[in-house]
Ligand SMILES: Nc1ncnc2c1ncn2[C@@H]1O[C@H](COP(=O)(O)OP(=O)(O)O)[C@@H](O)[C@H]1O
């Protein structure tokens with residue numbers, strides 16, 4: 076250290092005596108009057124080791140240390156005699172001239188400052204004078220210190236200096252670089268930027284989730300078949316076969332200890348996380364999303380051992396994503412009936428059964444579990460028509476009871492048949508509100524599948540009233556009833572008949588969601604729940620809620636690698652990307668202006684962090700889990716180069732882009748697996764979130780919200796400079812797209 080020869084002033088060390096040995100030098104400039112300096116950036120130009128020449132174009136830029144102080148540090152070798160340097164101000168626009176400080180050059184000899192001026196004076200074009208205070212600090216460092224700090228620099232400093240902001244940050248004013256906003260101005264009305272969403276996206280949250288559930292096999296439905304929608308004549312329309320389902324487990328070693336693993340033999344209560352009042356100061360463990368794992372067996376080894384060929388039907392789940400060794404072990408080693416799981420919904424009408432069943436189905440499918448939703452109401456409508464009045468649902472109407480039990484049995488048997496063909500999780504959606512009905516189901520399930528009851532209880536009369544009104548609007552039961560009030564009366568009568576005979580679940584394995592829609596947290600009770608998958612289901616349900624909020628998904632602004640067609644890497648933004656980041660900031664400002672809280676999530680790659688740069692007023696969080704698919708040895712190559720130099724790899728990826736894993740990199744399935752905590756966190760958040768990430772990652776996130784089959788994920792279109800707004804609402808998911816630039 077130089078402590079023995081320094082003179083302290085203004086908090087900086089001004090050297091007067093030479094320090095022998097290797098030196099660490101820090102020079103700083105301070106300009107308290109920021110408004111004068113405009114967009115002039117301080118630089119240093121000098122002799123070795125500051126630069127090979129005095130050429131201003133090779134001057135080193137200083138880093139902004141605080142709002143008014145700029146800093147540059149460097150190492151001077153031990154045998155170096157004199158170091159000469161000068162400060163420069165360079166305009167951001169490279170075409171404009173730069174300004175060199177007045178007076179002779181500054182000289183440092185062995186770290187001692189040869190009495191240079193303590194002010195740097197710049198005379199600008201218009202004879203305006205800018206003054207900066209100058210500080211120099213020199214410390215002797217040992218080669219060991221240097222080696223250690225070099226390592227630290229390699230590991231940390233370079234990253235944070237490139238990125239310029241810490242993992243969790245918030246900027247309350249526009250950063251340098253976000254000026255010159257005029258070209259980034261947006262129309263007053265954001266609707267101006269709306270472009271059509273792809274036809275496969277969820278058309279409207281008002282579409283009733285039961286419509287897209289399974290059809291009776293007796294009607295030619297089966298495991299993959301007829302449509303969710305009804306034709307004008309009431310006859311189901313034939314649609315595409317369902318493609319979701321069987322895929323390889325990506326890597327059985329890739330299991331991380333998840334909070335989803337719950338074992339409970341007796342009744343326990345879990346309270347969901349508190350509602351977030353404000354997101355400011357939020358801190359997130361960046362490790363989340365990076366499973367602690369050992370890369371070992373490939374999916375090939377796994378599938379050979381356990382005969383999990385995606386093309387063959389078998390009784391073992393063909394799983395992906397977070398479904399890994401634990402899930403498979405449960406399936407392989409547990410009792411035979413445990414290889415298939417039936418989630419049997421229980422509740423009075425209008426308590427969110429179909430909504431919850433549809434959401435859980437979407438989540439499990441996205442993780443790679445072969446899951447289907449069987450809605451008994453749909454079976455009833457197809458068998459008995461959709462114009463049954465409340466009387467049909469009276470417990471003392473024997474014909475109604477027989478008819479309802481018959482369709483319930485039919486749907487349950489269909490579900491079991493599908494499981495025997497390889498299906499893994501069946502979600503059985505009916506009121507199942509009496510012990511007698513549940514006993515019937517348990518008998519049907521004996522030795523064939525494990526049952527977990529999922530009961531939704533709601534004590535909030537206002538929510539029940541709102542739900543009932545939704546049902547009249549959405550349910551095909553009332554599609555033919557022109558008078559809304561008459562429909563309302565009939566449905567309330569139906570609910571009252573159910574209430575008379577309703578028995579809460581007290582038997583078997585169950586999960587009870589109590590008042591989870593109230594917005595005050597509610598609670599979840601679990602009884603006799605164990606195993607990987609039930610644990611995941613409980614964890615998912617604890618974190619979901621009904622608070623409406625938008626999630627804005629966007630890729631980073633165009634990167635320099637994008638321009639050159641190179642994949643991966645960590646390049647900065649192109650000119651178009653720079654413009655997009657400014658437009659995006661304006662968009663976010665307008666779109667979220669009425670929100671009390673919101674959060675900006677980026678990956679740890681600089682193209683997303685730079686894109687988030689000009690957004691002000693909201694906390695920004697970097698997630699490693701949001702980093703782009705790791706292209707391994709192909710990182711930085713163009714697709715053409717991969718095709719030419721690694722034709723076999725290129726070919727394999729074309730054949731199966733979902734499962735293909737780049738050598739030393741990742742597959743899409745790997746990406747989905749690491750995104751699972753991101754999905755849980757997105758479900759848990761109550762405020763809007765802006766996710767600035769990458770093509771492959773956003774494909775996977777988008778597929779979750781829009782219930783797209785895994786196989787389609789690698790080809791989903793996620794264009795640059797476009798914002799995909801996902802609105803999570805009380806009735807489901809709706810999508811809007813804004814295109815800010817061509
Ligand atoms: N856990 C819940 N408790 C109460 N209401 C809920 C819950 N989950 C969802 N909802 C709301 O209930 C409304 C009606 O739900 P739906 O699933 O059609 O009811 P059900 O199938 O029980 O008749 C949904 O639009 C949703 O807003």
Ligand SMILES: O=P(O)(O)OC[C@H]1O[C@@](CO)(OP(=O)(O)O)[C@@H](O)[C@@H]1O
Nearest residue numbers: 637641642643703704706769770771
């Ligand atoms: O899976 P494919 O279709 O190759 O798309 C993923 C690729 O998208 C890219 C662009 O080509 O994303 P990004 O824009 O985030 O850089 C590559 O980095 C990444 O490898």
